[in-house]
Amino acid sequence: MTQRLLVVVLAACTVLSGLPSVMAAEPAARSNDGSDPTKTQVTGTRSPPSNAMETISLVDIQRHFTAEQQAHIAWVEGVLRHMLTIKPGMTRKQLLEVFTTEGGLSNRLHRTYVSIECPDFKVDVEFEAVGPSAPDRNMGESDQDRITKISTPYLAFWYAG
Numbered sequence: 001m002t003q004r005l006l007v008v009v010l011a012a013c014t015v016l017s018g019l020p021s022v023m024a025a026e027p028a029a030r031s032n033d034g035s036d037p038t039k040t041q042v043t044g045t046r047s048p049p050s051n052a053m054e055t056i057s058l059v060d061i062q063r064h065f066t067a068e069q070q071a072h073i074a075w076v077e078g079v080l081r082h083m084l085t086i087k088p089g090m091t092r093k094q095l096l097e098v099f100t101t102e103g104g105l106s107n108r109l110h111r112t113y114v115s116i117e118c119p120d121f122k123v124d125v126e127f128e129a130v131g132p133s134a135p136d137r138n139m140g141e142s143d144q145d146r147i148t149k150i151s152t153p154y155l156a157f158w159y160a161g
Helices: 002-017 058-062 067-083
Strands: 022-027 039-044 053-057 099-101 110-115 121-128 146-150
Touching: 067 110, 067 121
Parallel strands: none
Antiparallel strands: 022 039, 039 053, 099 110, 110 121, 121 146
């Protein structure tokens, strides 16, 4: 989980740093030869484009970032970790401690939420109606509604309009 989160953080920060895009990353297979467990198999493109699979160290990737960029990566990681505290079974009230509504088309059972720390970080959430308005499933959201499904956090532009 931590390594996948780091890959998401690095991918999110790639745009800001000007580093090559990372298309896919999976932990390298562990072997009995004492190889470095921080190595990750990365498939990506560089200039000039290459389709070759290569092994690089996450430490090597981090060396390319300035101190300011590393601070930004740490902030992004903190926001993502905060977002990942929300799980199915929790209530809408608990969700609203970490997220706020985005607007747009939604109903009581499905809505897109944005992080209160950065509106470009989003999740799609499905609910089970609970509470006094439960029989009329599409009317009046309740703080007691239960999360049945929450998407993986994703990046998308926030539009104020």
